[in-house]
Amino acid sequence: MSKVLITGGAGNIGSFIVDQCVELGHQVVVVDNFYNGKYCNIADHLENNRIELETIDIGSWEMVKYIFEKHKSEYVSHQASLMIMDSNKFPHKAIETNVTGTFNIIQACIKFGVKKLTYGSSASVYGNPRFVPVTEDHPFDNQTLYGATKIAKEALMQSWAYSHHLPFVGFRYFNIYSERQGLGAFYTQVFQKWIHAIHEDREITMYGNGEQTLDLVHSSDAARANILAMFNQDVKNEFFNVGSGKETSLKQLLALIEKNLNKKARVKYIEADPHLVKRRCASIEKIKKLLGFEPMITVEQGTRRYIEFLLKGKI
Numbered sequence: 652m653s654k655v656l657i658t659g660g661a662g663n664i665g666s667f668i669v670d671q672c673v674e675l676g677h678q679v680v681v682v683d684n685f686y687n688g689k690y691c692n693i694a695d696h697l698e699n700n701r702i703e704l705e706t707i708d709i710g711s712w713e714m715v716k717y718i719f720e721k722h723k724s725e726y727v728s729h730q731a732s733l734m735i736m737d738s739n740k741f742p743h744k745a746i747e748t749n750v751t752g753t754f755n756i757i758q759a760c761i762k763f764g765v766k767k768l769t770y771g772s773s774a775s776v777y778g779n780p781r782f783v784p785v786t787e788d789h790p791f792d793n794q795t796l797y798g799a800t801k802i803a804k805e806a807l808m809q810s811w812a813y814s815h816h817l818p819f820v821g822f823r824y825f826n827i828y829s830e831r832q833g834l835g836a837f838y839t840q841v842f843q844k845w846i847h848a849i850h851e852d853r854e855i856t857m858y859g860n861g862e863q864t865l866d867l868v869h870s871s872d873a874a875r876a877n878i879l880a881m882f883n884q885d886v887k888n889e890f891f892n893v894g895s896g897k898e899t900s901l902k903q904l905l906a907l908i909e910k911n912l913n914k915k916a917r918v919k920y921i922e923a924d925p926h927l928v929k930r931r932c933a934s935i936e937k938i939k940k941l942l943g944f945e946p947m948i949t950v951e952q953g954t955r956r957y958i959e960f961l962l963k964g965k966i
Contacts, residue, residue: 654678655881656724658709658756659731660702661688663832664771664824667874668728669693673701675878680722684708687734692831709752710744719759728877729756729770738797749800754807761815767887768812768819769877773801774866774892774931776823783898784934787823787890805890818887820880822873825894825933828953829870830960841865841901846908846958849916859923861902866894866931869948869956879942886941894933895946907951911958 655672659665660681665688672679679702681693696702703722707714709731731752738745753770760768777785778792791802805821812819828842842865848855876893880886909916938944948956 652676652678653726654680654722654724655726655728656680656682656722657728657730658682659688661685661690661693662730663829664827664870664873665728665730666692666831667829667871668730668877669696669702671874671878679703680705680724682707682709682718683731687833689831689833709755710747712755712758715755715759716762719763723763725766726881727756727760727765727768728881729753729768732771735775735795735797738795738800742796745796745800750803753804754811757807757812757817761817765817767881768817769880770804770808770819770821772805772821772823772890773798774823774825774933776801776805779928780930783930783932784896785892785932786934787892787937813888820886821890822876822893823890824873825866825868825892825931827870827873828867828957830957831870841904845905846912846961849908849912849914850961854917854919857901857905857918857920858927861905862900863923863927864898864900864930864932865904866897866933867899867950867953868893868895868946869953872946872948876938876942876944879944883942889941891938891942892933892935893938894935895950896933896935898930898932899950907954911955
């Protein structure tokens with residue numbers, strides 16, 4: 652049994668990492684300022700005294716240092732991040748959280764002898780892909796501040812963490828979704844927001860002809876990738892795509908949501924935003940080979956799971 656500290660541990664991916672660590676018998680420390688995280692995602696663990704919670708902002712070195720010194724965790728999973736839309740609205744906060752916060756976590760891991768650090772990056776680093784499926788050696792072609800902060804995060808790992816002998820593994824998440832996700836993520840326009848709107852008989856917006864594609868991967872699968880890497884002593888200082896390896900078009904996704912809700916959507920078609928990525932599809936050959944990762948939840952299963960959660964009135 653080890654002690655694992657998880658930043659963003661009440662969030663969409665972090666809370667599933669918490670679940671899986673608890674299930675494996677590890678001691679867990681959740682660090683979250685609840686800007687994106689939700690208390691309900693970890694409430695059961697807190698009520699049953701299975702985890703410890705620290706409500707701090709990782710942008711503060713003094714707070715981060717205090718928490719690491721207090722808990723002396725052996726492993727760290729760094730999932731805390733300001734998301735795309737919020738990064739656009741609050742650019743200085745995006746730098747403080749995604750870049751300075753990451754540097755603070757790396758420094759604390761080095762200072763307090765953490766055995767391994769896993770962390771979340773994003774497919775945003777690739778921008779509009781030049782080829783699909785996108786492999787890990789695809790050039791960075793980002794056009795957003797959010798993506799720039801993720802590139803900076805990767806650069807800090809490759810330079811500072813590596814030079815200070817801190818083993819790390821980074822994950823470039825594709826279109827992450829789950830029933831625990833808030834409505835602030837960029838592509839919730841075509842997943843969560845569609846589900847809520849159709850359920851409430853509100854009109855939805857379809858960009859272009861609906862042929863744009865996503866690579867949808869459930870948050871619990873993304874969490875499992877972190878677990879596989881965290882306790883694997885042979886895999887370190889690597890970057891992996893985390894996706895399903897399959898494309899789902901907006902038209903296919905809409906049909907799936909309509910089927911599960913048993914409702915027909917009212918669709919407003921508007922011109923496609925030229926800045927939006929047209930296709931997303933991850934090559935997951937590397938993560939399969941080195942970590943034995945295979946996505947377990949299909950888009951059909953994940954959509955049904957989200958809708959069942961919604962209809963139970965838990966959101």
